[in-house]
Every structure is written in structure tokens, then in C-alpha cells.
Amino acid sequence: MSDPNTPSPDRSARRGADKAGxxxxxxxxxxxLVVGWDxxxxxxxxxxxxxxxxxxxxxxxxxxxxxxVATAVEAIREGALxxxxxxxxxMAWVLxxxxxxIILLPFxxxxxxxxxxxAATAKGFGRGPVWAHFLAGTAMCxxxxxxxxxxxxxxxPAGPIERLF
Amino acid sequence: METFAALGxxxxxxxxxxxxxxxxxxxxxxxxxxxxxxxxPALTVAxxxxxTFKLDPAGSLIMFAGIYYGGMYGGSTASILLNTPGESASxxxxxxxxxxxxxxxxxxxxxxxxxxxFVAGTIATIGLALVAPTVVDVAISFGPEDYFALxxxxxxxxxxxxxxxxxxxxxxxxxxxxxxxxxxxxxxxxARLSFGIPDLLDGVxxxxxxxxxxxxxxxxxxxxxxxxxxxxxxxVKGSVFxxxxxxxxxxxxxxxxxxxxxxxxxxxxxxxxxxxFLSYALEKRLCRKPDEFGNGAIEGVAGPEAANNxxxxxxxxxxxxxGLPTSATAAIMLAGFQQYGLNPGPLLFTSNPxxxxxxxxxxxxxxxxxLVLNLPLVGLWVRLLAIPRPWLYGGILVFATxxxxxxxxxxxxxxxxxxxxxxxxxxxRYDYPIAPVVxxxxxxxxxxxxxxxxxAISVGDPIVLFQxxxxxxxxxxxxxxxxxPLIFYLITGHRAPVGADED
Numbered sequence: 001m002s003d004p005n006t007p008s009p010d011r012s013a014r015r016g017a018d019k020a021g022x023x024x025x026x027x028x029x030x031x032x033l034v035v036g037w038d039x040x041x042x043x044x045x046x047x048x049x050x051x052x053x054x055x056x057x058x059x060x061x062x063x064x065x066x067x068x069v070a071t072a073v074e075a076i077r078e079g080a081l082x083x084x085x086x087x088x089x090x091m092a093w094v095l096x097x098x099x100x101x102i103i104l105l106p107f108x109x110x111x112x113x114x115x116x117x118x119a120a121t122a123k124g125f126g127r128g129p130v131w132a133h134f135l136a137g138t139a140m141c142x143x144x145x146x147x148x149x150x151x152x153x154x155x156x157p158a159g160p161i162e163r164l165f
Numbered sequence: 166m167e168t169f170a171a172l173g174x175x176x177x178x179x180x181x182x183x184x185x186x187x188x189x190x191x192x193x194x195x196x197x198x199x200x201x202x203x204x205x206p207a208l209t210v211a212x213x214x215x216x217t218f219k220l221d222p223a224g225s226l227i228m229f230a231g232i233y234y235g236g237m238y239g240g241s242t243a244s245i246l247l248n249t250p251g252e253s254a255s256x257x258x259x260x261x262x263x264x265x266x267x268x269x270x271x272x273x274x275x276x277x278x279x280x281x282x283f284v285a286g287t288i289a290t291i292g293l294a295l296v297a298p299t300v301v302d303v304a305i306s307f308g309p310e311d312y313f314a315l316x317x318x319x320x321x322x323x324x325x326x327x328x329x330x331x332x333x334x335x336x337x338x339x340x341x342x343x344x345x346x347x348x349x350x351x352x353x354x355x356a357r358l359s360f361g362i363p364d365l366l367d368g369v370x371x372x373x374x375x376x377x378x379x380x381x382x383x384x385x386x387x388x389x390x391x392x393x394x395x396x397x398x399x400x401v402k403g404s405v406f407x408x409x410x411x412x413x414x415x416x417x418x419x420x421x422x423x424x425x426x427x428x429x430x431x432x433x434x435x436x437x438x439x440x441x442f443l444s445y446a447l448e449k450r451l452c453r454k455p456d457e458f459g460n461g462a463i464e465g466v467a468g469p470e471a472a473n474n475x476x477x478x479x480x481x482x483x484x485x486x487x488g489l490p491t492s493a494t495a496a497i498m499l500a501g502f503q504q505y506g507l508n509p510g511p512l513l514f515t516s517n518p519x520x521x522x523x524x525x526x527x528x529x530x531x532x533x534x535x536l537v538l539n540l541p542l543v544g545l546w547v548r549l550l551a552i553p554r555p556w557l558y559g560g561i562l563v564f565a566t567x568x569x570x571x572x573x574x575x576x577x578x579x580x581x582x583x584x585x586x587x588x589x590x591x592x593x594r595y596d597y598p599i600a601p602v603v604x605x606x607x608x609x610x611x612x613x614x615x616x617x618x619x620x621a622i623s624v625g626d627p628i629v630l631f632q633x634x635x636x637x638x639x640x641x642x643x644x645x646x647x648x649x650p651l652i653f654y655l656i657t658g659h660r661a662p663v664g665a666d667e668d
Contacts, residue, residue, distance in 0.1 A: 020595055035343050038358050051620045053350040056613040063339050070332045086389035094388045098583050102576055114566060118559040124388045127555030154571040
């Protein structure tokens with residue numbers, strides 16, 4: 001999403017290399033190694049066809065390696081960019097909501113786990129209290145569960161509340 | 166004439182009461198979700214895909230087409246009244262449209278975009294019906310090496326057209342291609358990049374990736390922006406009807422926008438952003454009152470909005486005839502076809518003519534419904550804009566996880582949703598485009614299949630890839646797309662204008 005009217009991030013701010021660019025280049029190099037290692041493993045297996053399962057991953061690993069180098073070069077050439085600071089607390093709430101849902105789902109079922117997700121996300125966006133949103137979210141998710149699990153036959157994980165119906 | 170007979174048959178299919186109901190549900194859902202800030206048609210279709218896979222294929226594809234068109238309409242409402250484009254093809258609409266709304270001319274701005282979308286959508290759908298059979302005739306003779314070249318062209322244009330630099334576009338594409346490797350290789354039966362996790366043997370689901378990148382990534386980046394992103398909703402003041410002057414100033418921009426949008430959307434280069442930027446620039450140059458541009462010129466809404474919708478219909482040409490998605494929404498619609506075991510491409514026109522022509526005919530109906538629904542119901546849509554953001558994003562995450570669980574009730578799937586959501590956040594934060602990741606995931610395995618098929622026929626001789634004139638032409642176009650911006654820079658000394666990302 002780049003607005004064509006706003007100028008691109010300040011190009012005059014050239015204070016050393018862009019650290020984020022280096023981090024991304026490192027990530028790409030790592031991904032390239034993983035894909036390349038898997039391709040090497042596959043190439044050890046004998047396959048009777050003109051082109052085996054390792055060929056395409058090899059090309060992609062090569063491409064990723066080249067892009068890692070290109071990203072690092074761009075990070076040096078463009079220099080450090082000014083980026084708006086991100087708020088860690090709201091993000092932590094949203095992530096906590098998603099992780100909490102994964103943890104709660106097997107024990108407490110869809111409604112409670114997803115009710116927590118709703119409450120934590122709302123809290124991340126500055127709307128509390130958590131308990132009221134949790135109750136409202138759980139009730140809403142129970143309705144959703146009944147519509148989709150009973151009406152549309154989707155298999156959603158059931159917990160103590162869902163088993164009552 | 167054959168085309169008209171087929172289309173006539175399609176109209177009969179589309180007019181079946183059940184299918185009309187699906188079209189209606191699609192346009193309502195599409196508009197409602199499209200109006201919500203930050204949600205575009207790609208995410209709308211991705212969210213609804215897992216929920217519909219138990220329904221009848223023709224009906225749900227008709228519904229997806231309705232969602233696609235409805236999302237386009239709804240996106241322009243959000244851009245005009247809120248100045249937050251739901252999808253990148255509406256960015257230009259926001260430029261003039263929001264200025265008009267601030268000047269108390271929100272009604273005519275909404276009207277010109279709705280009627281312009283209808284005019285453009287109808288003309289472009291006629292174009293789709295006329296062009297598609299011709300493309301199918303050509304595509305029947307394509308060999309696997311030609312398809313491979315076509316996909317290379319799609320890869321390069323998608324990476325070059327989206328995002329702020331070719332390196333960034335290609336990086337996104339290769340991340341998608343790497344994700345496409347995950348799972349069992351169908352030809353050799355070998356598991357690739359699965360690390361012994363059984364859930365990964367089936368590969369990465371397109372819908373999981375798309376929902377994660379678009380919904381979770383967007384939510385995380387809006388949450389991270391905190392109070393930075395406060396928005397003001399402009400109330401719709403005055404009449405929603407256009408006066409005589411508005412009509413006079415809108416006609417030509419609608420038609421010019423259509424003429425730009427459809428061909429560019431229909432090319433395998435695709436995308437709806439570029440024609441909207443071109444249309445804006447063109448109208449600015451042709452306008453008799455150029456000083457109005459930047460302060461709410463109606464031409465600046467009418468032209469780009471028509472271009473946007475014409476391109477949206479154009480994108481369906483390569484999707485239906487070649488099975489080649491050139492935008493994120495098209496990629497997810499392709500996943501929608503695949504979940505019913507249907508493969509878009511030349512053969513679909515002979516194997517499922519009812520479905521294809523019913524779909525095309527239903528586009529006309531969806532367009533008409535949108536025109537009738539949009540203007541009178543504008544008050545309802547505006548109320549959707551006023552949903553408090555904590556509830557809106559909470560609801561988005563509830564539906565994102567519901568869709569993922571509905572398709573595959575496994576915790577590993579939810580874990581992937583979380584990880585790809587973080588990926589989506591990082592991509593947004595550092596200005597990487599999202600669409601090439603989705604296109605890479607869906608086209609990567611298809612291109613590998615075509616490559617191996619071509620090489621199996623030639624018994625491993627790679628020369629076969631560069632022998633057919635069709636393939637060579639497509640490679641030349643790919644090279645142009647990839648190095649075009651560089652050549653542009655060398656010749657003019659300016660950076661080439663590039664489109665923005667779609668979500």
C-alpha cells in the first residue's frame with residue numbers, strides 16, 4: 001500500500017546501512033539454505049524421470065540466494081530509512097489472542113477460545129474491559145458455532161459449552 | 166454467433182432462482198465486506214472460500230464473482246467517504262473522491278463511481294464474452310513449454326507491477342514459490358520441505374496463506390500503527406443524484422476508463438492498479454478545468470473507477486481461458502475453482518460450458534444488482550464504516566480463524582495462520598508486495614508441472630523450452646517486464662512509475 005502522492009521514505013537519511021534490509025537478506029539466505037538442503041537431500045534419491053523432484057527446488061534456492069545478495073546490496077546503497085515506530089503493546093495483545101486461541105482450543109472448544117481471541121484483539125485496539133468482551137465474544141462465537149457446525153456441517157472443535165447442544 | 170448462443174444459454178443458467186439468490190448474496194456480502202476499511206475483494210473471497218465448499222460449484226462460483234464485483238463497488242465507497250482504500254485499485258478514487266466528499270459532494274461522487282462501474286463492468290463483461298472464445302481457440306494449441314513460458318511471464322509481470330521495486334516484488338514471489346514446494350511431489354511421491362510434519366504433506370493451503378497475509382497481517386500492522394491511523398468519516402451530504410453537468414462530465418471518462426482498463430486487465434500482465442493511475446493522468450490532462458484536479462474533480466472519480474471495474478472483468482479473461490491468475494483475487498478465485506476439482510483453462514469451456522457461461526452471464530446480473538442496490542442503500546453501507554475498529558478487527562480475526570478451522574480443523578493449520586500472519590506484517594512493514602506471494606504459491610506447482618511435462622516429452626533436452634515461437638515471444642515480454650523499469654530509468658533518468666499492492 002504505497003500512496004502515489006506521498007514521497008517514498010526519506011532518501012536523504014543516509015546514516016549507514018539499513019539494518020532491517022540486512023535482517024531480511026539474512027532471512028532470505030536462511031530460507032535459501034533450507035530449500036537448497038532439501039533439494040540436495042532429494043537429489044540423493046534415484047528417480048527414473050528426465051527431471052526429478054530436486055530440480056525446481058534447486059532453481060528456487062538459487063533465486064532466493066541471489067535475492068538475499070540483492071537485498072543486502074540495496075540495504076547498503078539506500079542507507080538507513082526512517083520508518084514510523086511500531087507500538088509493541090497492541091501487537092502483543094493481538095498475538096496473545098491468536099496464541100491463546102491455539103492453546104485453549106483443544107480443551108475449551110471453539111467458542112471460549114475464539115471469544116478470548118476477540119477480547120484480546122479488541123483490547124489491542126484500545127477497547128476494554130477484557131472480561132466483558134470475552135463474555136460477549138464467547139456468546140457470539142457460540143452462535144457462529146451453531147450456525148456453521150449444525151447448519152453448514154463444518155467440523156469445528158467442540159468443548160464443554162458446545163457439547164451442551 | 167456461437168458465442169451469443171453460448172451466452173444465451175449462460176443467461177438461462179444464471180437466471181435460475183437458486184443462482185440469482187447466490188448472485189444476490191455475493192453482491193451483498195461483497196459490498197458489505199468491501200466497504201469495511203482495510204478489507205478488499207481478495208480477502209473477502211478468501212474468508213468465504215472455506216465456508217462454501219459444501220455448496221453447489223456453479224452457485225458458489227457465481228457468488229464469488231458477485232463478491233468480486235461487490236468488493237470493487239464497496240471499496241470505492243470506503244475510499245470516497247473514509248479516504249482508506251480497501252484495495253489498491255481504489256487509491257486513485259480516494260484522491261478526488263474524498264476531496265469531493267469533504268466539499269459536500271459525496272453523493273455525486275458515489276453516484277458517478279457506481280454508475281461508472283456499471284457502465285464499465287457491462288462493457289468489459291461483453292468484452293470478456295467476445296474475447297474469451299478467441300483466446301481459448303489459441304490456447305488449445307499451447308504445448309506445456311508454452312504454458313511454462315506464460316507462467317514465467319505472469320511471474321515477472323506480477324513481481325514488476327506490484328510493489329516499490331523489482332527486487333522486492335521478486336522476493337515476495339520467491340517466498341511464494343518456496344511455500345509452493347511444501348508437500349508431496351506428485352510425480353515422484355517424495356515429500357518436500359515437510360520436516361516430518363504430517364499436516365505439511367498436503368502442502369500450504371492457498372486460503373490459509375491468503376487469509377493470514379491479508380487479514381492477520383493487516384490487523385497486526387493496523388494495531389502496530391496505534392493512534393497513528395485515526396480516520397474521519399465524511400457524512401454523505403446533499404443528493405446522491407448527479408446533476409446535468411455531472412453527467413456531462415462523467416460520460417467520456419467512464420468510456421475512456423473502460424478502454425484503458427479492460428485491455429490492460431486482460432493481458433497476462435494484468436492487475437487493476439495500473440489502468441486506474443493511467444486513467445487519472447489522462448483525465449487530468451483532458452479536463453477543461455484542470456485546476457479542479459486535487460480539489461475534487463468528478464472526472465478524477467469517474468475515469469479511474471470505470472478503469473478499475475473494467476480491469477476487474479479483464480482479469481477474468483486469462484483466469485478463465487488460461488487458468489492464469491494475475492491478481493491476488495484471481496489467484497484465490499482459482500483456488501475456489503480447484504476446490505471443486507475444476508481447472509480453469511481452454512478445456513473448461515468444452516467440459517463445463519454451463520458453468521463458464523453461467524458465470525459470465527451472472528456477471529451482468531451482479532452488475533445490475535449492484536447498481537440498483539448501491540445508491541439507495543448507501544446509508545446502510547455508511548453505517549458499516551462506523552463500526553468501532555476494536556470490534557471490526559476482533560470480528561475479522563474471528564472469521565479468519567473460523568474459515569481456516571472450517572477448511573481443516575487442525576492446530577497446525579492455525580499455527581501456520583499465525584506464522585504467515587507475522588510474515589504478512591513484516592512484508593507490509595518493509596514495503597514488500599503481498600500479491601506475488603499468493604500468485605507464487607498457486608502458480609509455482611503448476612509451472613513446475615508444465616516444465617517437467619515439457620522436459621519429459623523431449624526426454625530431458627532443455628532446448629525444447631526455447632523452440633516454440635509462442636514461448637519465445639512470451640519470454641521476450643517477460644524480459645521487457647523485468648528490465649523495462651531499468652531501461653525506462655536509463656533513457657529518461659526518472660524512476661518508472663510502479664503500481665501499488667492489492668489487498
